Amino acid sequence: MYFEAFRGIMLPFIGTTLGSSCVLLMKKVLNRNIERVLMGAAAGVMTAASIWSLLLPAIAQCEEEMGRLAFIPAAVGFLLGIVFLMLLDRLIPQIKADDCTDGAGRSMLMLAVTLHNIPEGMAVGVVYAGLIYGDGDITAAAALTLAVGIAVQNFPEGAIISMPLHASGMSRARSFVFGTLSGIVEPIGAVVTVAAAGLIIPAMPYLLSFAAGAMIYVTVSELIPEIYADGSAEAGTAAYTAGFLLMMILDVALG
DSSP: OHHHHHHHHHHHHHHHHHHHTHHHHOSSOOOHHHHHHHHHHHHHHHHHHIIIIIIHHHHHHHHHHHGGGTHHHHHHHHHHHHHHHHHHHHHSOOOOGGGOSSHHHHHHHHHHHHHHHHHHHHHHHHHHHHHHTTOTTSOHHHHHHHHHHHHHHHHHHHHHHHHHHHHTTOOHHHHHHHHHHTTTHHHHHHHHHHHHHHHOGGGHHHHHHHHHHHHHHHIIIIIHHHHHSSSOOHHHHHHHHHHHHHHHHHHHHHO
């Protein structure tokens, strides 16, 4: 169980590292169509995971004690996750890759992506905490699929950081290192969440739904707009549908 948790916690960081390695192998930016498909697939997986891996288990944990009111902790946690990410976006200026032409732009791009990675690390941490502490409503398959979905999303994200850094004058090696480091907060956040969940087991429904809210916010505000930006969205929409169906099938069939 602990090896499964370690593997799942590290998968999103591996996705960022692989994406950052594009700067070592490619001269140009990541192909836009490939990026759109990856973003679409990740958005579909994250949407389905938010429902089947996070929100439904959060509700199920409260049904015995709260009956028809079992939705309350899930709704509260979900709203808190949305509000947390909204506040984060207000505090951090929206920096695009094209803006990192100087040291300040590079730093803000790194900061923005790094902070947005924290809730994703928490999402992985909270589902593996449920596995470790014996929550029967969370399956190993669902937890692994969630981690894989976030890793898929992190691949283009790592490339989007490392390649503009190199284009602005930074060496390939340093650009790779900085792109990789932007994802280090995810395993750290996951481990902290697992440790905290062990101390506050009654708060697990709130933690699960908080992670769901954070992931839905990222999906709606960042991933889906990227699918429909500057060009045809058919491939991205198809990838979103495939990712959603895959996550749903895996969670229901293997759960």
